[in-house]
Amino acid sequence: MNEYDSAVIKEMLKENGFVYTNSPDAANIVIVNGCVVREKPEKKEFELLKYYKKRGKFVVSAGCLAQKDKEALLEFSDLVVGPMEYDNLPEIIKRRGVFTDYNKERDKFYEYARKRDEVGFSEYVTIMTGCDNFCTYCVVPFTRGREKSRPPWDIIDEVKGLIAKGTKEITLIGQNVNSYFYEGVDFKDLLQMISKLNVKRIRFTTSHPRDISLAVFDIMAKKDNIMPHIHLPVQTGSNKLLKEMRRGYTREEYIYIVDAARKIIPDIVISADIMVGYPTETEEDFLSTLDLVKRVQFDYAYMFIYSPRKPSIAYYRYKEQLPKEVAVRRHRRLVETVQQIVIKKRKDMIGKTYEVMIDGHAKKNEGLSRGKTRGNITVVVEKHIPEGEFIKVKITHVNGATPIGKPIKT
Numbered sequence: 001m002n003e004y005d006s007a008v009i010k011e012m013l014k015e016n017g018f019v020y021t022n023s024p025d026a027a028n029i030v031i032v033n034g035c036v037v038r039e040k041p042e043k044k045e046f047e048l049l050k051y052y053k054k055r056g057k058f059v060v061s062a063g064c065l066a067q068k069d070k071e072a073l074l075e076f077s078d079l080v081v082g083p084m085e086y087d088n089l090p091e092i093i094k095r096r097g098v099f100t101d102y103n104k105e106r107d108k109f110y111e112y113a114r115k116r117d118e119v120g121f122s123e124y125v126t127i128m129t130g131c132d133n134f135c136t137y138c139v140v141p142f143t144r145g146r147e148k149s150r151p152p153w154d155i156i157d158e159v160k161g162l163i164a165k166g167t168k169e170i171t172l173i174g175q176n177v178n179s180y181f182y183e184g185v186d187f188k189d190l191l192q193m194i195s196k197l198n199v200k201r202i203r204f205t206t207s208h209p210r211d212i213s214l215a216v217f218d219i220m221a222k223k224d225n226i227m228p229h230i231h232l233p234v235q236t237g238s239n240k241l242l243k244e245m246r247r248g249y250t251r252e253e254y255i256y257i258v259d260a261a262r263k264i265i266p267d268i269v270i271s272a273d274i275m276v277g278y279p280t281e282t283e284e285d286f287l288s289t290l291d292l293v294k295r296v297q298f299d300y301a302y303m304f305i306y307s308p309r310k311p312s313i314a315y316y317r318y319k320e321q322l323p324k325e326v327a328v329r330r331h332r333r334l335v336e337t338v339q340q341i342v343i344k345k346r347k348d349m350i351g352k353t354y355e356v357m358i359d360g361h362a363k364k365n366e367g368l369s370r371g372k373t374r375g376n377i378t379v380v381v382e383k384h385i386p387e388g389e390f391i392k393v394k395i396t397h398v399n400g401a402t403p404i405g406k407p408i409k410t
């Protein structure tokens with residue numbers, strides 16, 4: 001989400017006479033578009049703000065970062081601008097102060113989003129902003145405001161423009177894409193509309209287990225350009241905690257969705273976000289999470305240790321936190337469990353052939369390429385192939401958890 005916003009901000013400012021530089025040291029104005037969902041990145045963002053402020057730059061705090069701490073941020077920045085205020089950015093960028101109303105429209109912002117000319121083979125497109133869920137641990141509803149869906153024609157215009165400029169993969173983004181709704185058009189309708197455009201690969205994130213409908217899987221199964229991958233954060237395998245977190249589903253319901261998805265789309269890749277160390281998490285709750293992970297056999301997962309985030313519900317609700325060493329130990333155990341499953345799954349890829357879209361070269365060897373399968377698994381290809389090309393790759397072996405393969409002629 002922030003990546004997309006940054007790309008549009010860049011376009012907006014360029015069109016309004018500002019010159020972009022990749023090197024903050026050479027810039028007069030430095031914009032830090034920060035995420036505050038977890039504590040660690042937020043700390044880094046504060047360091048960046050202080051660093052550039054000390055060096056005499058005009059420093060702008062943007063994104064959720066701006067929305068969360070508002071006035072306090074003025075100590076480290078000149079301008080504080082929330083994500084729903086970007087329409088005014090070209091006018092306010094040289095002013096000082098706090099602009100964080102989140103009931104604003106984003107018409108101009110999306111106009112610039114459609115105008116973006118520097119586009120890659122793979123691009124994000126925002127379909128909705130905000131979130132109404134108020135999961136207890138989460139700051140997003142406070143930083144991004146109420147859920148707001150973008151008109152389908154506006155989304156389609158942007159996607160068409162990107163395709164015309166060479167984009168091959170579009171990822172539709174929103175905090176909870178499944179609750180997309182605009183004048184009678186729901187998420188499955190939107191997916192269907194986008195799939196009719198000449199786009200090679202369509203992805204979407206994030207899905208919510210409470211709101212996803214099986215009809216979405218039916219469409220994914222029918223449309224060859226909708227990729228067989230779903231990112232479906234589960235957070236915990238404990239029903240008690242799911243309820244406390246206000247997630248709105250049970251572990252049984254989650255398993256039902258996953259099983260249904262695999263039945264409808266046999267090669268679907270399923271990934272999730274999982275959290276440990278919620279203040280009331282017992283050893284038994286944690287074991288339910290491990291058990292769920294083994295039952296579901298995730299293809300990959302992002303795993304986090306809970307951190308209290310002001311002004312989330314949990315921040316005020318729980319006076320005491322779990323001892324850090326307990327959370328760290330659980331996190332380690334969870335990572336190990338997921339990793340074992342992931343390695344097994346990657347080894348299962350050996351001997352099979354996958355369509356890969358090349359997105360760069362391998363980290364340690366420029367002669368090798370790197371790309372993603374339709375299911376969003378990164379693989380290394382033993383040949384130099386230009387970015388954006390599609391090739392068939394036969395996996396020959398696995399290095400750690402990275403599948404490696406050779407291109408094959410079809």
Ligand code: SAH
Nearest residue numbers: 037137138175206233273304305306307309
């Ligand atoms: N809208 C998405 C993701 C939001 S934030 C969803 O509903 O799943 C991305 C992930 O960050 C969450 O899925 C959660 O696992 C993690 N996260 C959010 N708040 C957190 C907190 N306070 N501490 C640790 N992890 C958190």
Ligand code: SF4
Nearest residue numbers: 131133134135138140
């Ligand atoms: Fe946060 Fe829950 Fe909304 Fe996701 S669904 S953004 S976790 S409140």
